């Protein structure tokens with residue numbers, strides 16, 4: 353299948369976990385080029401994946417990356433705001449530094465990226481923006497006040513981008529994916545007994561795999577979802593409150 357045939361895509365946080373699965377899925381599905389952005393260095397064998405080492409909170413770096421992609425390809429079809437971090441603590445133990453860091457990476461950086469891309473997307477008149485939220489942002493989660501706020505904020509930003517970017521008739525779609533617990537390096541520090549408790553809260557009694565999220569990101573990038581915008585797609589195997 354070639355569900356993202358000839359599309360030019362940017363995926364952040366792509367060196368590992370969910371981002372890497374998205375990049376590899378887009379590459380296999382015919383993307384012209386995937387700009388795989390991460391603050392860690394990464395390498396890929398596929399000729400249609402280009403690794404770029406960049407911290408997405410670097411506003412000037414983001415602006416110059418987006419411009420360079422537009423100058424080179426004259427297109428920007430898909431942007432996946434996937435880079436995200438956790439700095440968990442109970443609400444009365446949450447430090448200002450960890451509050452600010454999570455907001456900077458999870459909220460401000462996607463804002464920098466979409467603000468930089470907006471003039472190009474508007475000129476093009478199309479595009480698909482996919483933002484990695486979380487069930488924590490939808491339902492809340494103990495110990496994740498900052499993370500839950502950032503992921504709920506991303507849902508609000510997605511709905512706002514949907515309205516703003518389609519004002520002049522542009523078909524720029526903006527959607528969120530809200531995964532449950534996904535088996536990636538992000539959750540490697542969670543103790544095994546907590547993982548077992550988490551699995552018991554999932555209807556399917558298993559963690560989500562990165563590829564499950566990548567397939568959703570593929571669908572939202574493809575023409576098959578051309579009338580879907582402003583939505584949050586939960587991928588959790590059934591998350592029980």
Ligand SMILES: NC(=O)c1ccc[n+]([C@@H]2O[C@H](COP(=O)([O-])OP(=O)(O)OC[C@H]3O[C@@H](n4cnc5c(N)ncnc54)[C@H](O)[C@@H]3O)[C@@H](O)[C@H]2O)c1
Nearest residue numbers: 365367369370390391407408435436486533534536537538
């Ligand atoms: N794993 C889960 O259970 C889960 C659940 C729901 C949502 N999510 C969200 O999905 C996204 C991906 O999660 P993951 O589990 O693959 O995480 P991960 O920690 O395994 O990978 C995240 C990647 O993002 C990169 N990154 C972090 N900050 C960055 C920055 N400022 N600039 C550039 N790159 C940066 C890291 O270097 C890393 O390669 C995140 O937004 C996360 O919040 C994850």
